[in-house]
Amino acid sequence: MLRYCKALWRNLFRREQVERELDEEIRGYMEMMGTRGGIEQVKESVRDVRAGASLETLAQDLRYGLRTLKRNRGFAAVAIGTLALGIGATTTMFTIVDGVLLKPLPYPDPERLVMLWERQIPTGEIGTVAPANFYDWRAQSRSFAHMAAVDPYPDFILTGAGEPRRLAGAAVSYDFFRLFGTRMALGRDFVEAEDHPGRGQVVILSYAAFVRYFGARAEVVGHAATLNGSSFTVVGVLPRDFSLAARASDFQGRGRFEVFTPLALASPPEAWQRGTHPLCVFARLKVGVTLAGAQSDLDRIAGVLQRLFPADDQEAGIAAVPLGRRVVENVRTALVTLLAGVGMVFLIACANIANLLLTRAAARQREMNLRVALGASQGRLARQLFTESMVLAAAGGALGVAMAIMGVPALVRRLPADLPRAAEIAVDWRVLAFTTVVALATGVLFGLVPLAPSLRTGVRSVAARQSRLRSALVVGQVAIALVLLTGAGVMAKSLSRLLAVAPGFRTDDILTARLSLPPRFTNGYKFGVGKHREISRFERDLVERVRDIPGVESAAFAAYLPLGGTDNSWAFQIEGRPPKPAGVYDSANYRPVSGGYFETLGIPVVRGRGFNDRDTEDSPLVVAMNESMARMFWGQADPIRQRLRFGGEEWRSVVGVVGDVHHAALGAKPEPEMYLPYAQAPNVEARPTIVVRTAVQPAGVVNALRRAVAETAPDVPMDQIATMQQIVYGSVGESRFQTALLAAFAAMALAVASIGLYGVMSYMVSMRMREFGIRMAVGASRGAVLELVLRQAGKLAALGIAIGLAAAAMLARLIASLLYGVKPFDVATVAIVSAVLAIVALMASYLPARRAALADPMDSLRYE
Amino acid sequence: MGAPSELLQGTLDLLILKSLALEPLHGMGIARRIAQITNATFEVKAGSLFPALHRMEEAGWLASRWGESETNRRARFYKLTAVGRKQLRQESARWARISLAMASALQA
Numbered sequence: 008m009l010r011y012c013k014a015l016w017r018n019l020f021r022r023e024q025v026e027r028e029l030d031e032e033i034r035g036y037m038e039m040m041g042t043r044g045g046i047e048q049v050k051e052s053v054r055d056v057r058a059g060a061s062l063e064t065l066a067q068d069l070r071y072g073l074r075t076l077k078r079n080r081g082f083a084a085v086a087i088g089t090l091a092l093g094i095g096a097t098t099t100m101f102t103i104v105d106g107v108l109l110k111p112l113p114y115p116d117p118e119r120l121v122m123l124w125e126r127q128i129p130t131g132e133i134g135t136v137a138p139a140n141f142y143d144w145r146a147q148s149r150s151f152a153h154m155a156a157v158d159p160y161p162d163f164i165l166t167g168a169g170e171p172r173r174l175a176g177a178a179v180s181y182d183f184f185r186l187f188g189t190r191m192a193l194g195r196d197f198v199e200a201e202d203h204p205g206r207g208q209v210v211i212l213s214y215a216a217f218v219r220y221f222g223a224r225a226e227v228v229g230h231a232a233t234l235n236g237s238s239f240t241v242v243g244v245l246p247r248d249f250s251l252a253a254r255a256s257d258f259q260g261r262g263r264f265e266v267f268t269p270l271a272l273a274s275p276p277e278a279w280q281r282g283t284h285p286l287c288v289f290a291r292l293k294v295g296v297t298l299a300g301a302q303s304d305l306d307r308i309a310g311v312l313q314r315l316f317p318a319d320d321q322e323a324g325i326a327a328v329p330l331g332r333r334v335v336e337n338v339r340t341a342l343v344t345l346l347a348g349v350g351m352v353f354l355i356a357c358a359n360i361a362n363l364l365l366t367r368a369a370a371r372q373r374e375m376n377l378r379v380a381l382g383a384s385q386g387r388l389a390r391q392l393f394t395e396s397m398v399l400a401a402a403g404g405a406l407g408v409a410m411a412i413m414g415v416p417a418l419v420r421r422l423p424a425d426l427p428r429a430a431e432i433a434v435d436w437r438v439l440a441f442t443t444v445v446a447l448a449t450g451v452l453f454g455l456v457p458l459a460p461s462l463r464t465g466v467r468s469v470a471a472r473q474s475r476l477r478s479a480l481v482v483g484q485v486a487i488a489l490v491l492l493t494g495a496g497v498m499a500k501s502l503s504r505l506l507a508v509a510p511g512f513r514t515d516d517i518l519t520a521r522l523s524l525p526p527r528f529t530n531g532y533k534f535g536v537g538k539h540r541e542i543s544r545f546e547r548d549l550v551e552r553v554r555d556i557p558g559v560e561s562a563a564f565a566a567y568l569p570l571g572g573t574d575n576s577w578a579f580q581i582e583g584r585p586p587k588p589a590g591v592y593d594s595a596n597y598r599p600v601s602g603g604y605f606e607t608l609g610i611p612v613v614r615g616r617g618f619n620d621r622d623t624e625d626s627p628l629v630v631a632m633n634e635s636m637a638r639m640f641w642g643q644a645d646p647i648r649q650r651l652r653f654g655g656e657e658w659r660s661v662v663g664v665v666g667d668v669h670h671a672a673l674g675a676k677p678e679p680e681m682y683l684p685y686a687q688a689p690n691v692e693a694r695p696t697i698v699v700r701t702a703v704q705p706a707g708v709v710n711a712l713r714r715a716v717a718e719t720a721p722d723v724p725m726d727q728i729a730t731m732q733q734i735v736y737g738s739v740g741e742s743r744f745q746t747a748l749l750a751a752f753a754a755m756a757l758a759v760a761s762i763g764l765y766g767v768m769s770y771m772v773s774m775r776m777r778e779f780g781i782r783m784a785v786g787a788s789r790g791a792v793l794e795l796v797l798r799q800a801g802k803l804a805a806l807g808i809a810i811g812l813a814a815a816a817m818l819a820r821l822i823a824s825l826l827y828g829v830k831p832f833d834v835a836t837v838a839i840v841s842a843v844l845a846i847v848a849l850m851a852s853y854l855p856a857r858r859a860a861l862a863d864p865m866d867s868l869r870y871e
Numbered sequence: 872m873g874a875p876s877e878l879l880q881g882t883l884d885l886l887i888l889k890s891l892a893l894e895p896l897h898g899m900g901i902a903r904r905i906a907q908i909t910n911a912t913f914e915v916k917a918g919s920l921f922p923a924l925h926r927m928e929e930a931g932w933l934a935s936r937w938g939e940s941e942t943n944r945r946a947r948f949y950k951l952t953a954v955g956r957k958q959l960r961q962e963s964a965r966w967a968r969i970s971l972a973m974a975s976a977l978q979a
Contacts, residue, residue, distance in 0.1 A: 014929040
């Protein structure tokens with residue numbers, strides 16, 4: 008062993024001496040024997056048996072490979088560039104899929120985390136949880152180590168330093184962060200004693216809020232901050248990398264909370280807290296408890312609550328959903344589709360490189376023959392080719408990773424805003440491992456490609472098998488390109504259908520902004536009831552001022568803006584109808600709006616009237632509804648002057664029916680909605696939106712609007728300023744993102760596949776130059792030669808398109824859930840993309856065909 | 872006696888060891904000695920000889936030094952090491968057994 012190491016050392020690091028001595032020894036031998044030939048072969052065979060021969064060969068092959076690539080700059084650039092593009096795009100997409108779908112959630116034992124939902128037994132729909140229900144679940148369940156709730160509504164207005172600022176807040180039960188296994192970066196977590204009404208004037212800050220609003224000063228912890236006009240003690244700061252894994256839509260469009268305060272439920276909870284459902288509930292399974300075990304525990308509890316509280320819980324079950332699944336289930340299909348799309352681009356790129364290598368192998372046949380003649384073994388040559396393709400793969404892989412490192416942040420900036428776990432997307436060791444495997448696999452594959460045609464023996468020549476392989480590669484490329492083009496085509500059509508949906512309201516010249524009302528307008532933030540008079544006085548004052556701004560045509564308030572990501576629905580009772588059984592309600596979406604809302608947003612009043620300034624807190628209670636609600640609850644009858652009420656409230660008269668709007672999404676069916684005058688709403692959001700219609704560019708009135716708010720109420724922060732067009736555009740963000748990426752992939756696929764076709768046809772033409780020459784010499788016209796070449800290209804393209812159509816038809820249903828208003832295998836789209844592909848294919852083969860047709864027959868005959 | 876035969880697999884090592892049993896030799900000397908002791912039955916080619924010599928030296932059976940050949944040129948002389956002598960004894964014994972077995976098998 009020691010001896011071997013010594014020999015290895017000598018061979019590797021004293022190479023010159025070893026080689027010199029070898030040369031002298033063999034040369035001396037040859038001279039003594041009186042022969043000359045074969046010195047190099049003998050030396051080569053000695054080198055092959057020496058210690059470290061394989062290492063040395065590798066180094067030699069690497070050097071040789073690099074030198075060959077340097078000599079063939081064009082080839083190397085095209086091959087490495089194509090590979091880098093493919094690997095870079097694939098790595099980038101994989102990084103996103105890995106961060107969002109594959110990585111375990113960033114908490115200890117994440118597989119034991121679940122979300123608990125109230126489930127409507129008749130429909131199976133799941134929804135957020137009533138505080139009183141959460142209280143009972145937590146008290147009665149046996150399966151969970153922790154169960155904690157989040158109320159995602161309370162916002163905090165920070166004063167004391169310049170302009171008032173709104174901080175996105177959440178109220179959480181005291182062990183919420185313990186449930187996630189999160190430790191504070193500074194200070195401490197909440198304690199149980201703080202989680203009771205009146206005790207919890209304490210807050211925990213997110214790291215971002217700590218930096219942004221408190222200057223990252225550690226002494227903030229333990230000191231008071233003025234929030235909502237009263238003093239809260241900052242007890243802790245979350246670590247920088249804490250993020251709440253959740254779907255934004257579960258939290259009324261909010262995921263990034265800046266400040267947390269204890270939930271402080273009364274014990275026992277008040278009765279009304281069983282009829283309102285603001286909470287998201289998280290739980291951690293005890294060690295050894297399965298999801299099914301926990302579910303049966305919850306079913307038992309649901310049974311108890313159904314008997315105890317039939318009025319609220321008659322139809323209510325409880326559903327436990329693994330957190331990891333819940334968070335990503337609505338983006339999984341889209342991301343997997345995009346990863347598959349980029350994988351297809353990669354395959355097409357690989358096919359191109361394979362073709363390049365085949366062509367090069369043919370061109371290098373002479374070099375290989377020469378080396379065999381000089382004593383290189385077949386195995387040695389195969390290894391040489393292998394090393395070269397590995398060098399290509401490594402270079403392509405390294406460049407690809409560099410592309411991904413630059414591309415990922417650029418792509419992350421363009422992600423739809425509500426993509427979950429976006430913060431966890433990073434090029435890390437997992438991604439690097441993925442890319443290494445991909446690059447190595449392509450290296451091995453490409454090493455094999457030039458050998459493949461020579462492996463089998465048979466009647467056909469190597470050249471014939473090579474050309475068959477080439478054609479097969481091109482057919483595959485065209486087929487994959489067609490699948491991608493079809494996908495991109497239907498996505499684009501879906502997006503255009505989506506954007507063509509009439510939203511039911513005006514989108515031009517509308518400016519919107521969110522206002523945050525401090526506690527003097529409300530009764531605190533805990534599932535409370537607003538102080539209507541204060542709110543509606545503020546609303547009337549502000550709207551009056553805003554209407555006076557030059558360029559403003561009208562202005563109004565709304566608690567929930569269409570496509571704004573917030574919603575609420577209320578149960579009601581219609582006068583004169585038989586009472587519903589316990590636990591069953593009629594309900595509709597709940598929309599407090601101010602007078603002038605319908606006019607401002609251009610929502611047509613179909614029957615009766617809209618609201619006006621005479622609908623105040625002292626006038627008779629009224630309600631309006633959209634056509635969907637009128638149709639659902641009154642059918643063909645006229646609901647005007649009918650009456651309905653909420654809970655034990657007074658009856659209110661229906662005064663108008665208005666047009667439907669798309670509230671949840673452009674692609675979602677309008678739901679029944681009822682509108683109430685702001686001044687008469689039994690409960691209003693503390694964060695109304697002001698809607699302004701302008702005669703000028705909406706952006707031009709932002710400053711005046713800001714001034715008007717400051718003059719009306721200096722303690723009301725205004726943020727989320729956006730035009731209605733931006734909101735509509737943002738609401739289709741996911742669809743836009745998917746369409747843009749898939750279209751980019753399809754364009755890449757089309758380009759790379761047409762380059763592939765061009766390459767193969769060029770090669771075919773150069774191989775058959777003699778034949779064309781003979782044909783023309785015996786009287787074939789140029790047109791006939793042109794046709795000959797184009798027909799061959801057409802055959803390959805047609806076969807590829809046919810296979811691609813079959814594949815697209817099979818894969819289509821997989822993306823059905825991503826589409827709106829278009830079938831996944833939309834015939835018109837398929838026809839168009841097939842035609843595009845056919846035209847591009849003919850264009851790519853036209854140049855080689857023309858070269859064949861224009862060549863001088865005499866030159867062609869001499870062509871070799 | 873026909874043309875010189877190709878060497879049997881594994882016999883080359885043994886012949887080299889045997890040829891070096893008396894004195895150190897250089898490459899050509901080894902080739903000649905092998906021809907001599909086998910009555911020119913085997914002709915060892917450089918392409919087989921030198922890889923074998925280098926392999927056996929790395930295995931520690933042979934040691935080499937540079938010296939003067941009989942025609943006064945620098946040549947590399949190989950000699951048996953202690954390990955090499957042991958190897959020669961073992962291989963000779965093994966070969967004797969094999970050839971005896973082969974001979975009796977063919978006469979049966």
